[in-house]
Amino acid sequence: MEKLKIGVSACLLGQNVRYNGGHQLNHFIRDILGQYMDFVPVCPEVECGMPIPRETLRLVGNEDAPRLVTSRSGVDHTEQMQSWAEEKLRQLEQEELCGFIFKKDSPSSGLYRVKVYSEKGMPRNVGIGMFASAFTRHFPFLPVEEDGRLNDGRLRENFIESVFVFKHFRDLIKASPSRGALVDFHTRHKLLLLAHSQEHYRRMGRFIANMPEPAEEAYRQYGVLLSETLRVRTTAKKHCNVLLHILGYFKNVLSPDEKQEVLEMVEAYRLAEVPLIVPITLLNHYVRKFDQPYLRDQYYLHPHPLDLRLRSHC
Numbered sequence: 001m002e003k004l005k006i007g008v009s010a011c012l013l014g015q016n017v018r019y020n021g022g023h024q025l026n027h028f029i030r031d032i033l034g035q036y037m038d039f040v041p042v043c044p045e046v047e048c049g050m051p052i053p054r055e056t057l058r059l060v061g062n063e064d065a066p067r068l069v070t071s072r073s074g075v076d077h078t079e080q081m082q083s084w085a086e087e088k089l090r091q092l093e094q095e096e097l098c099g100f101i102f103k104k105d106s107p108s109s110g111l112y113r114v115k116v117y118s119e120k121g122m123p124r125n126v127g128i129g130m131f132a133s134a135f136t137r138h139f140p141f142l143p144v145e146e147d148g149r150l151n152d153g154r155l156r157e158n159f160i161e162s163v164f165v166f167k168h169f170r171d172l173i174k175a176s177p178s179r180g181a182l183v184d185f186h187t188r189h190k191l192l193l194l195a196h197s198q199e200h201y202r203r204m205g206r207f208i209a210n211m212p213e214p215a216e217e218a219y220r221q222y223g224v225l226l227s228e229t230l231r232v233r234t235t236a237k238k239h240c241n242v243l244l245h246i247l248g249y250f251k252n253v254l255s256p257d258e259k260q261e262v263l264e265m266v267e268a269y270r271l272a273e274v275p276l277i278v279p280i281t282l283l284n285h286y287v288r289k290f291d292q293p294y295l296r297d298q299y300y301l302h303p304h305p306l307d308l309r310l311r312s313h314c
Helices: 027-035 078-095 130-138 147-151 153-175 179-188 190-196 198-209 215-230 236-250 256-270 277-290
Strands: 004-009 037-042 057-060 067-070 100-102 114-117 123-127 144-146
Touching (some): 004 078, 027 147, 144 153, 153 215, 179 190, 179 198, 179 215
Parallel strands (some): 004 100
Antiparallel strands (some): 057 067, 114 123
């Protein structure tokens, strides 16, 4: 399988680029995701010209447009960072990234709840790192996450699923930007989209039924809808609805005992007694046994490599 490419804060890959000359190696990212992904490491502070080691930085001022300054001496590096980021983002356009993992709490790379200090020195967890902010504005539809949130099984699964779907969509655009190909893509991803949002699922269905011309514009608008849908979090309730929907395809071929077994596994998942992989595995068994063509092609049943064990923890 061709590896997809994602950006990663360099310290998470074990590079000694932090302010104290150390790193924050994340073994899941480097050793597990690294089997399926090629990384583009980025350290905004070093790449924009700051030394190792260096004085720590902080965000100061208005939370919507904070300044990036050194913690003790108060040297302002805002323009230095912004100028570098503008050029770096143009370079990253050539990398064909399918996602980015940022370093949590970093004043340059943190994605959520980064401390922003008032002029009086009082911190509030309301900011986003300066480079992370520029990146998400420049690539508004790219899947992004930060390392700390990858410890949450559902958030981890959601991000990695989104990265693989983004890769599917990018490959589709490269191979055949036709209306028929987009219909096929949507059909194969229907249940996956349904697991995120019924409302978005219906909206995307209406869009496919009334696609605009030309095909390039249809792809652009569909890509926006796809990104919005994948950002809606899945829940156990939504997964249960999809699982029961899948069971409906076997109503005429399963025995009463087999149907009951599936229902019991779905209920056990709803009650958090078993992970999602348990009912999924059982349903995949029936997909193969009865060679159900529609379900066989559904990415929901195999959205990412099994070795990642993502659905074993959510």
